[in-house]
Amino acid sequence: MIYIFDTSSFRVFGNYFPQRFPTIWDSINALVTDGKLISVREVYNELNEGGNKPFLLEWTKENRKIFLTPTQEEMIFVREIFLLKHFQNLVSQKQRLKGSPVADPFIIASAKVKNGCVVTEETFKPNAAKIPNICEHFKIDYTNVEGFMEKERWEF
DSSP, rough: OOOEEEEEHHHHTTSSSSOOHHHHHHHHHHHTTOOEEEHHHHHHHHTSSOOHHHHHHHHHTTTGGEOOOOOHHHHHHHHHHHSGGGGGGOOOOHHHHTTOOOOHHHHHHHHHHHTEEEEEEEOTTOOOOOOHHHHHHHEEEEEEEHHHHTTTTTTO
């Protein structure tokens, strides 16, 4: 299973200080080494906009290789998402005006093309343009950090 991480889920791991929770970070790093934990370039950009713990930013820089640039196939799927008018709200007007990084469509596209599982802290909300809603519409697997840990059978 390949996991494609959203910014919100990386921020959850920001609560697990490596010196206090080394086993969690060893497990995360093992998945990175095995190519089973990846993300997208826009998540890297969102994480580096600020408000994150220094150790998490350092980890993202050390693991820059997991934050992938979208492939042509993924870009075609991003277009497919936005062809549905309702899902165009995935990118807010504020984000468009500010030119802020927007990772969500790329995370979803990466999971679709790689047959992976999106890991996000967003929750399904009826009639919303949220990651879980779009994943359900396109039959893409998704979970949150707790579900990810359960899928990996992690216990600490």
